Amino acid sequence: MRFFQGVSGLVHYRVWPVDSPRAVAVLLHGLGQCSADYHRFARALNRCGVAVFGIDQIGHGLSEGQWHEMAPIEDLAANASALTALAAAAHPRLPLVLIGHSLGAGTAVVAMATDIGAATRTARVALLGTPEQLPVQGYSPPAVPTLVLHGADDRRAPIAPIRAWADTAPNCRLIEIADAGHDLLHEPVHRHVTHEIVEFLDPEGDPVSGPPASRPGRGRIAVR
Template identity: 30%
Template sequence: MESTELSFEGHAGKVVGRRWADDARGEPDYVVILVHGYGEHSGRYEHVAARLVGDGAAVYAIDHVGHGQSEGEPVLIDSFQEVEEDVHVLESLARTDHPTVPVVLIGHSMGGLIAARYAQRWGDGLGAIVLSAPVLGQWRAADALLAADEIPDVPIDPSTLSRDPAVGEAYVADPLVWHGTFKRRTLEAIQEALRMIAAAGPVDDPILWLHGEADELVPLADTKAGWASLAGRHASAKSYPGARHEIFNETNQDEVLDDVVEFIRANVRSPRRA
C-alpha cells in the first residue's frame, strides 16, 4: 500500500489529506472517502485504509479545517455545510483519478454526522455509506457543555475510546490530536447539523450504522433516535457488545472491518469485479 499526500484550498484555508492505494494492481474496485471525527485526523486511519486497500479500494481522506495538518483555528467549525463541501471537493478529486468506479463514504463519530448529511445532499452518487458511532439524534455531551456559562476545560477521556489501553495512550501522545477545550461555536454547529439531518429525512441509498454498545462518548441510545429518521429502504445496523467509541480501534476491530467490507461487497458492484 502506497500513501501519498494531497492538498487543496478549502473553505477556510489549505486542506491537507491522504490517498492510500495499491497502484501496482491497476484500477481499484471502488473508491472510499473516509471522514474522521472531532479533534483527530486522517492519519489515525492508516490501518482502516490498509484493510480497504487489501480489498481492492483506493482510499481518500482529509483533515478537516482546524484539524490535523489542515489550516484553521484548532477544532473550530462554524458550519458543517462548508465542511461537507470540502469533502465534496475531495470526492471530485477522487472521481477525476478514478472516473469509472463506484464511491463509498465512511464516517466516524463527528465524521458520521458529516457523512449522514453528505449522503442527504449527494447520496445519489454514492454506492454505499457506512456510519461508525455517528453523532445523530441528540448528543447529550454537547447539550451539557453548552448549558455551562463557560465551556469547562475537560478534554476527551481516552479510556472511552477503546478497551485496548494502547489506543488511549497513542491518542494522548499524538501531537496532531486536539487535547484542549471544546469550542462553543463548534458545539452549536453540531446541534445545527443534527437539526438539519432530522429535517431532511431518510437516505434511500445502502447505508450501514455500526456502534459499540458500551460507547460512553456517543451513547448508542442517543444515536438510535436519529437513525430512526435517517434510515431508508436500504438501511442496516449492527452493534457490538462491550465495544466503546472507536470501533475501528477496538479489540474486535477485525470483526468490525470485516463487516464494513462485507457490506461494501454486497452493495457495490465494481466494473472489474463485474
C-alpha cells in the same frame, strides 16, 4: 503532500493507493483526529483491493484552520464533498463508499443530503457512530445504501437515538457491536468492523442496486 482549496483554506488529504483497485473509499475522521490516525484501517482496505482517500478536516492535521474551534458542519460537508468528487473523478468506474466516524459520520450525512454531483450520488455510506454535535432528529439518513456500525457501550453518542434514526430509512442497516465504545476503528473490535465495511461495499457487486439480497438494507443486527 496533497491539498485542495476548501471552503476556508487549504485542505490536506491522503491517498492510500492500490494496483488495479476494485473500489474506492473516502474516509472522514472524527473530532480531534486526522487522516494519519487511520493508516491501519486504510491498509486493511488496501489488502481487500480498496483505494482510500482520507481528509484532514478544517483545523485538523495538516489542513488550515483553528484547531481549537469546530468549523460549521456545512463547511466540513462541503470539503468532504470536494474530496469525494476528487476520488470519484480518479476512479470513475468503481464502486465508492463514504465512511465517517463520529463527527465524520454527521459530516457524511450532511454531505450526502446535498447535491454533490452525479458522479457521487450512487455512493454507499458507512457511519461509525453519530456525534453529539449533530441533532439526530434534525437529519434524515442519506437516500443511498447506508450502513451504521455503533458500539453498544458508546457513552459519547448513546445508541438509543441512533436506533430510532436508523429505523427511519428502509435502506439503512444498523449493526450494534457489544462490548465496544465510540472509537470502533481503534478498539479491539477493529478487525470485525473493517470486515463489515468491506462486505457492505461488496467491490464485485453493483453499488447502484443497493445492498445484496443476502444482507437486507433495513433492520438491526446485534454482534457479540
